[in-house]
Amino acid sequence: MRHKHILYILFSLAVLFKSACPAMAAQTPEQQQNVQVAWRLLDYLAVDYAGAVKDGKVISESEYSEMTEFSASVTERFKALPDGPEKASLQSQALEFQNAVKTKSSPEIVAQKAHALGAHLLAAYPVSLAPTTPPSFEVGQKLYTDNCSGCHGVKGDGKGPNAVGLNPPPIAFVDLDRAQHRSVFGLYQVIGQGLDGTAMPSFAQLPDNDRWALAFYVGSFAFKDVKRGEQLWKSDASLRKRFPDLAALAKVAPAELAKDIGPENAYALIAYLRTHTAEVTNNTGTVAISHQRLDEALAAYKLGEFHKSEELALSAYLDGFEPVEPMLAARDGTLLTRIEKEMGSLRSSIHQHEDVKIVSQKIGTIQSLLGQAEKALAPEASSNTSTFVGAFTILLREGLEALLIVTAMIAFLKKAERTEALPYVHGGWIAALLAGLATWAVATFLIGISGASRELTEGFGSLFATVVLLWVGIWLHGKSQAQEWQRFIQQSMGNALSKGSSWFLFGLAFVVVYREVFETILFFAALWTKTNGLVILAGSALAVAVLMGIAWAMLRFSQRLPVSQFFAFSSGLIAILSVVLAGKGVAALQEAGLIDVTQISLVPQIELLGIFPTLQSLGAQVLVLLVIAIWLGYTRFKDRSIQPAQ
Template sequence: MNRTRALALLSLLLALPLTAGAEGGSESSDTRTWHRLVGILQYLEADYPNAIETQSEFELAEQKSFIAEAAEAARELGPAGAGFLPRIQDVKARVDQGKDPEGVSKDCGALVEDLVLAGGLSRSPRQPPKLAQGAELFKVSCAACHGADGRGDVPIAQTMDPKPANFHDPATMAGLMPYKAFNTISFGVPGTAMPGFPTLSEEQRWSLAFFVFTLRQPPCEGTPPSVSLERLATATDPDLAAEHGDKNLACLRQKLPDADEERSLLVARTHVEEALRKGAAGDMLGARAELLEGYLNGLEPVEVKLRARDAALVDRLEQAFLKSRLAAERNSPHLQDEGRELLTLLDQARRGSGTAADMWSVLWLTFFILLREGFEATIIVGALLAALRKMQAMGQVRVVHAGWVSALVVGALAFLFGRRLLAGANREMLEGVTALVAVGMLVYAALWLNARANMSRFMGELRQKMQGALGSGSTLGLFTIAFTAVLRESFETAVFLQGLALDSTAGVAWGSLAGGVALLALVLFVNRVGYRLPMKTLFNVSTVVLVITAVLLLGKGLHALQEVALLPLMPIPFVKVEVLGVYPDAVSLVPQLLLALGPVVFMLLRRGRNARMTTPASQDQGGAGAPLV
């Protein structure tokens, strides 16, 4: 067996990374046990097949002691580790008998992934390591044994067994990643001359761990591809070379990323970790506050870019945040489990971060966002314009135009100057309040149109009567309807486009132009078609559109206020249809149901009343007027 390679892998035995705590903080004993168990299994995964191949009695005995230690660590975790104990015992039986090297290695690898998920473990630094700092630390603390160049060929190395690792050796580096190097620096390797350096700060240890990987690389020429810090910390050199080519390996190891997206996700992770610590200490109110901060200031600022890359992952993250918050609000013991799953999802998002979309991708995404966000408002505005033109109320047409144009201007200003205003809780609160105001105005508009239809039915001569019905109060109402119908979508679009502009400003500009033209065409089409529709059809369709849109916005508005904790969470078994504003929560779903049923009940009551009031005389009188709407 290659003892130098074994030295690198043996570092996993006591791999107790400090990344679960804040800088300078300490981990809980449970977290350290999770990491220790993962480290043991990683060592077995890599080294057990080699021990079987060499049939060294010492190495086989070593493997047996390690799997026994893994079983003990699982027991120390209590109920959280009990589910893994049967699988570990199954591996232990084969290791004790010296059988099935491939199966043991495969099963250990699967256990590692499941343990990382269950424990919510982090395996990367919180900020880009400083390679210059790492170089200085290597010179002071490591060069005496590993040599100034990292080859380990200094005289004192010849007296050591095993010898210090040679960081230029491809076999050694093939089994090493910065995460493992960080663990070795933190805790050393028992039974060897490799000590731990617990007096170094977490930042210093990560800087030193990443610097080790630059020693055998030639100078960097060019710009490395976009790769997340999370991926760089958990990938070996062969992994990166396979993914991005040998020519990019030197730059990937020497020019580390500093992406806003990953920093934001690290903010979210830090708050979730703090929430778990507070929850474990019994401070559920503090845990709830930390989860809310993590969502609003960590996930929300980068949601657009994440959704463009993996919408399903964003949905899972949002659900995980809500479940964790609900567990904290209910003082549930499941907070730790929910929180660890959330941490794993955040790390999954970090692994894919840093990938910028090209201009064409941003252009098409911008185009579809504008269509999606503008469709509801366009239909409302188009229906109002069509109805007013049919009634020849041209003065009010200008009022509607002033309303929706004003909302677009506010959205444009928000895009240019409102990045701070539209962040986190401010954005959600603004969207929620705006949506609820829009709901009120849309219900008003539906009643207004319905009243106009009734006038036509009972009085005839719709155009003359409508002119009298439109006073100063109606003018203000029409402006407010058009303004609020577009305002929420305008703000939300501004937030989305700000995120996309980080990848390609040109893509956002051209996509906005294309989307604006498409929306304008849609408005003109709806307006023209609405003008030609019979009045009864026009009013009925417009009323239905307004009520449906009000129901949709009511769900979105209430959900937004739930996300900033202004409304409680009351989840119920139901489907989630985000595009329709339907969420599986009683706080939003019940009001939506009541609002949707309201017009139906009103129509049935009115129909019954009209049936009782109908007389032959009134029927004859109604038939002599203008065509019914």
């Protein structure tokens, strides 16, 4: 049966790789260029068609001629796309779009079809839509002054000294009606390739990053309310989730964003992000929420509004700090632990209505630690080494507990010669991996998963697993005596495990694995968009190799152990894991704000063992230990009473 366990590990690795790597259609550089040009033409048509047609009539023959030419070019370029499952559908849409231009459809319909077709194109044939590093606003400004202001004007109004006599005239970047439909990627494409039929030359000789810097700079002329945009960005987590990377920012048109959050908010946010591109790649943006919530919590506490203060302190963790935990765990796990501990201590002090000076001092300490976290999370602090170590430790830490439990279940079934139940165990962990992938998809593309939801899932999953493991550990310990094992064999030999027992094994495997997969995938999803994906894969591969070695050693060791020793060892291991999970479960529910926090200052925090310095989490572990001790005492008393009779 060894091959099944190897497949188990290999499948886990394959799923992790699949969840990390986006599907990319195989394209040559020329084909990628073709996709980019086709997208740029669609983007241009969506914006400029309104200057050619109105109310079903041509209002500019030259503009309309250009529109028909460009729409036909799109259709031809779609014919040159690499073969793929979406090619036929894209070509059909392109013909429909070309016909909409021919029949002089309204600008709204043409723009809608152009944007939809462009989105479909990029989904089927992904290409790079963003710079590799945040463009510099100052570099873009200098490039514009040196290369563009002569025609487009210093203020971007299209009235430069060289604009006289040009037909068509240079674009006025300050024109909001036009700018709201223009994405930065569309500007970047025009800068690199020029614009046929106009005086706009190609600036392909500029380095790629310079062209991006220039595109972001000219794309900011029409949008002014930077301060309001900054407030929106730092206070609204949904907006930060909408722009997880530069690609998302580069391809969005302000008018599209305005449909969701209103023109005033959309234009302000665009003004801020196009002039502060580093904010999109810097995952410390939400830490500003923590600073703000902590200040508000202190103000509320001074006014005697203790419940409000406690809620604000909880928000400082869940809404501000929790989203950056994956990155900080990869770069400075010690600092992460300190901040979590201090956050819990603060909520405990607020709940107990301690002196305002103590609360103020604790908030000051946390603010200082958050400042250290922002430095650790800055893009320049990232390194391939820290990313590799972070990915390795995260996967090893999260996978170890699940691996130990599932491997122990497999070893038990083999020892009991109950291999017919193995498919249920394998089905459980496979279903957990698939459910984890579904969770990743939901968290990434649909609704998102809040910090509270994550902590609640981890907390309740841990406590459920604790109860189940206690039951299993007690059962295994009961079979550790030779005569009990023989009695079990005589009663069950020749009879397959009941369907209920088999599905119980499925459920246990699912719960313990999904709990870890849920945490791991959310960590990796956050890391993937901010760091080197290949380095993450390398760290994950090493962690999987270590886990494979542990699984192999456990199975090999269990085969050599006598039956009584095997059950004693297994029950002991499961008892330890149940204590660990009890502590972690309560700690997670405390972080979600469901359970109060009472700090115990003399106890160190050892997350690997599930030890957290709070009365509630330690109390849960003591309770589990008490249950184990009572059972051991009962079995020993029972054995002593049976021996004289025997």
